[in-house]
Amino acid sequence: MKDLYNVSASPHVRSGVTTRSIMRDVAIALIPASAFGVYQFGFKAFLVLLTSVASACVCEFLWKRFVVKKSTPYECSALVTGLLLGMNLPASVPLWIPVVGSAFAILVVKEMFGGLGQNFMNPALGARCFLLICFAGRMTAFGVEKASSHFMNGAAAVDGISSATPLAVIKNLEAGQSITGSVSLFDMFFGFTGGVIGETSTIAILIGAAYLLAKKIISLRIPVAYIATFSVFVVIFGGYGLSCDGFYYLLCELCGGGLMLGAWFMATDYVTSPITKGGQIVFGIVLGLLTGIIRICGNSAEGVSYAIIFSNLLVPFIEKFTMPRAFGIVKKKKGGAAK
Amino acid sequence: MNKGTFKGGVHPYEGKELSMDKPTVKLLPGKELVYPMSQHIGAPSKPIVAVGDHVLMGQKIAEASGFVSVPISASVSGTVKDIKPTLTVSGSIVDAIYIENDEQYTPIEGLGAKRDYTKLSKQEIRDIVKEAGIVGMGGAGFPTFIKLTPKDENAIDYIIVNGSECEPYLTSDYRMMIEEGEKLVDGVRIILQLFDNAQGVIAIEDNKPKAIEHISELVKNEDRIRVQVVRTKYPEGSERQLIKAVTGRKINSSMLPADAGCIVNNVDTVISIHMAVAESTPLMRRVVTVSGDAIVNPQNFNVKTGTKYSEVLEAAGGFKVKPEKLISGGTMMGLGLFDVNIPVTKTSSALLAFIKDPMLLVPEGPCIRCGRCVEACPENLIPQMMMEAAERFDDASFEAISGMECMECGSCTFVCPAGRKLTQSLKQTRRSILDNRKKK
Numbered sequence: 165m166k167d168l169y170n171v172s173a174s175p176h177v178r179s180g181v182t183t184r185s186i187m188r189d190v191a192i193a194l195i196p197a198s199a200f201g202v203y204q205f206g207f208k209a210f211l212v213l214l215t216s217v218a219s220a221c222v223c224e225f226l227w228k229r230f231v232v233k234k235s236t237p238y239e240c241s242a243l244v245t246g247l248l249l250g251m252n253l254p255a256s257v258p259l260w261i262p263v264v265g266s267a268f269a270i271l272v273v274k275e276m277f278g279g280l281g282q283n284f285m286n287p288a289l290g291a292r293c294f295l296l297i298c299f300a301g302r303m304t305a306f307g308v309e310k311a312s313s314h315f316m317n318g319a320a321a322v323d324g325i326s327s328a329t330p331l332a333v334i335k336n337l338e339a340g341q342s343i344t345g346s347v348s349l350f351d352m353f354f355g356f357t358g359g360v361i362g363e364t365s366t367i368a369i370l371i372g373a374a375y376l377l378a379k380k381i382i383s384l385r386i387p388v389a390y391i392a393t394f395s396v397f398v399v400i401f402g403g404y405g406l407s408c409d410g411f412y413y414l415l416c417e418l419c420g421g422g423l424m425l426g427a428w429f430m431a432t433d434y435v436t437s438p439i440t441k442g443g444q445i446v447f448g449i450v451l452g453l454l455t456g457i458i459r460i461c462g463n464s465a466e467g468v469s470y471a472i473i474f475s476n477l478l479v480p481f482i483e484k485f486t487m488p489r490a491f492g493i494v495k496k497k498k499g500g501a502a503k
Numbered sequence: 504m505n506k507g508t509f510k511g512g513v514h515p516y517e518g519k520e521l522s523m524d525k526p527t528v529k530l531l532p533g534k535e536l537v538y539p540m541s542q543h544i545g546a547p548s549k550p551i552v553a554v555g556d557h558v559l560m561g562q563k564i565a566e567a568s569g570f571v572s573v574p575i576s577a578s579v580s581g582t583v584k585d586i587k588p589t590l591t592v593s594g595s596i597v598d599a600i601y602i603e604n605d606e607q608y609t610p611i612e613g614l615g616a617k618r619d620y621t622k623l624s625k626q627e628i629r630d631i632v633k634e635a636g637i638v639g640m641g642g643a644g645f646p647t648f649i650k651l652t653p654k655d656e657n658a659i660d661y662i663i664v665n666g667s668e669c670e671p672y673l674t675s676d677y678r679m680m681i682e683e684g685e686k687l688v689d690g691v692r693i694i695l696q697l698f699d700n701a702q703g704v705i706a707i708e709d710n711k712p713k714a715i716e717h718i719s720e721l722v723k724n725e726d727r728i729r730v731q732v733v734r735t736k737y738p739e740g741s742e743r744q745l746i747k748a749v750t751g752r753k754i755n756s757s758m759l760p761a762d763a764g765c766i767v768n769n770v771d772t773v774i775s776i777h778m779a780v781a782e783s784t785p786l787m788r789r790v791v792t793v794s795g796d797a798i799v800n801p802q803n804f805n806v807k808t809g810t811k812y813s814e815v816l817e818a819a820g821g822f823k824v825k826p827e828k829l830i831s832g833g834t835m836m837g838l839g840l841f842d843v844n845i846p847v848t849k850t851s852s853a854l855l856a857f858i859k860d861p862m863l864l865v866p867e868g869p870c871i872r873c874g875r876c877v878e879a880c881p882e883n884l885i886p887q888m889m890m891e892a893a894e895r896f897d898d899a900s901f902e903a904i905s906g907m908e909c910m911e912c913g914s915c916t917f918v919c920p921a922g923r924k925l926t927q928s929l930k931q932t933r934r935s936i937l938d939n940r941k942k943k
Contacts, residue, residue: 170828170860171839173927175913177515177671177861181875181920183868241871281869281921434873439887441877483888490905491509491882492743492755 183280187240189379190429193372194247197425200368201361205255205308206318209361213250216262220246223270231275241280245269248288248429251362252422252469253295255317256305265291285476286436289426289469296469306358325358331420331465334413343404344412352419359421366419373428386437387427389448390455391418397456423455426468436476443479443486450482451475506709507748508734511881513914515671515737515835517710521801522794523674527682529805530818532604535584536809537846538564538575539591539599543644545571550600556583561614561785563634564600573636573646577602578787578807580609592831592838592845599846602809616783625656625697628780635779636786636849641665641740641769642832644850647776650768651697653761659698661765663749664691664705664773666714667733667740670833673853675790676770678803680707680714683774688721690777691728694768701766703728704749710735737835738912742767744881756908786849793819797826797856806847812854813843826856827863834861835913865922876915876925882908886915886925893932898939901932909933 202210224242228234249265269291274283283290296303308317310324328336330347337346351357355365363369376382398417404410417423422430431437431451438447451471458467540547546569558564558577565575581604589599620628633648653659664687668676680687691703705722707715709732722728733739733748742760745767747753752763760767768776771789778784787808794801799820806815812831816822829840832852843854876886884905892901901907906929915925 169826169839169841170863171841172860172862173839173924173930174830174832174837174911175835175916175926176828176830176837176839176857177834177917178865178922179513179515179918179920181918182865182922183871183920186871186873186920279869281871434871437872439872439874439877439885441874444874487885487904488883490755490884490908491747492753492758493905493908 184240186381187244189376189381190244191240191247193375194251194429196368196371197362197365198247198251200355200365201251202318204319204355204364205361206316206321208316209255209318211259212253212255212257212262212361213247215259216250216266217243217246219263219266220249220270223267227271227275242270245287249291251425252288252292252360254303254306254360257302261295261299261302265295268294281435283435285473286430286433289430289473292469293473319356327358329358329421329465330416334416335465343409347416349412349415349419352416363422363425366424369424369428382432385441385444386431386448389445390427390431390451393449393452394455397452401456401460421466422468426472430472436479438479438483438486440483440486440488442488443482446482446486447475450478506732506734508736509744509747509881510883511879512736512738513879513917515917518672518794519674522792522803523677525802527678527790527803527805530810530815532579532807532810533814534604536579536602536604537589537599538809539589539597539846539848540565541597542575542848542850543573543638543646545569545646547597548572548575550586552583552600554583554585558583558602559611560608561611561787571646571649573638574634575636576785576787578809579604580607581605590842590845592851613783618781618783620693620696620780628693628697631780632776637772637775637779638849639769640771640775640789640849642850642852647768647772650766651694656698657700659701659761659764659766661750662691662694662698662701662703663745663765663767664770665740665745665767666705666707666770667745669708669737669740670835672794672855673792673833675792675803675852677711677714679770679774679790681717684717684721686774686777687770688728689781690773693776693780695727704731706731706733706745706749708733708735708739737914738881741881741910741912789847789849789851791815791847791851792853794853795855795857797822797824797858799823808847808849810847812845812847815847815854816843822856824858826858827860828857830855867922870921870923873920875918875920879914879918881912881914882910884908886929890923890925890928893928898936902936907933907936
């Protein structure tokens, strides 16, 4: 057999980008935000992230053993799922929470529907919403007492952090309170606020996003459509209009909560976003509208996670209506193609 | 200058530096030459010589057997030894004429005689092109005289010479442009004589500055011929994509270039037209690139058709080490070979040898819907969905999402990070759909 040549149909070359290298790049891009999370929330945050990643990998390994499939750790996708889940948890949760979350993300959301590439919603967000519903109290405990252990609680322990996130503060402003006086945009942009581990620092998330864009892992279509639509929604329905306060309010809405992490890292998840280019823009617009509706018209200050997993369900539908026309095919007179 | 291009496409490693700066070497064949009767698209040619006949160089040994068919000429003088089936590049077995080379290279009367083509009528030129057995030498092998005979010749306004050579490793067209640029330009003049309303455009990718400079110099006094620089990208040399890059017009798979007022010919084809019309020489040679990391001396050879690949390989110094993969043609659309004892035909553009099979480097995994195939597809298709349909044997859905527009360029498989063999699976489905259509 050794004397024979390999014969196969063309093409005979590969670009060199692999699933593994993509997952590795996504993990690298998440480092700034998670590292800042550890700085801000201390060793507890590190433990949450570690538990989450480790349990995600273990769950995948066990599942593969259970269904007698070849284990494919080289794909590193469980690592990314685990890391994203950990970043979506508050640092104060007991360590069994990330374990339960990872098990739900990997086993229920991902593997039960056929594994990598087959899940219909983002596993990390699916698990986060599952945890939010089951353990609402623990999942929203963001407070850190002033002067508690600096090692365990990080920078947050220096000033202390109230259990209300900036978004909750601006949502529940009392009459007469000015928005510029109640939250600091500077803190929100750099991340010195309360929230889940990975979402507080806008700048750290943007650094990671820039890395993904430079590596051409993600395109601008989804995040830009998402953020632009959301901004327009906030300007129109936010109640502040186009005034100076309105601008401040808009920036707070953009930097606060999970919007940035969601727009750049979760909405762009390959498996659960449309594959058509037009569909990606539609997907971003739907996300922007849903997030705006939940945040502004709903009771909750935060709506990114729900907006994303809900939009994930619309993906096949969006794809169906955004099929591109093939090269050189002239548009027929009747046809429902949106793009 | 404004560079033409198209949407999509990929940038594979070019590997052209291995052979691009070495002059083409003329190669004389060995004792036995083999002429398969199918060197083109269409009905196989019919032998008109018998075993034992003595033939001369340039003599017609097989004639066209239908409308879409062309004759074949002997490239050496010698004796017809046998007419029997042989293995060809594509793996099919077809009838072939075996000629024993007498090494005299006695030409047939009139071979190489100069001819003033400006005095020829349009029909005479078309007949000469047909009798010379000229086919598209870029790889498809479509008979050139049919291309030159569109329904309405006044509607043709572009004669495009495809000098983009976007396949990695191939440098034969490049060398031809550098070495035989005059013949190329003259070939365009001949074609333009057939089409009164047309202008000639020689399209060259911007990774070949020397060829652009050389050809631009040659056409600077031509009213009807110009050079168009196109962006280096695979598959820029695909007919449909090239027409878009040069003229901005788009055609789909069921249209002909003539429908967009274009006729596209490969560099080597145009040079062959010149040789047939102006020098009375039928198509009996072609330039073959021998390259790849397993080849001792990568370079281009001017080879007589019928020569065996093994002889061309030997002339390039053979293998450094035994390669894992042999390819006839480029790395994106070429055919895998399992034997080098195969004759060079009119459409053989290259012999590539690689120490490691690059396809084995990426393990095959599940699709992660990353959309890279969608970005890469020059036909604006969704290869991922087409492959899903192909795997379900769902021909109806495959056709509904324009699957038949696929031209099998290989870009989707090239970019797939999960190592999926998209092109291969699409190719199979397209073939089976086409077969089923024929049965009906």
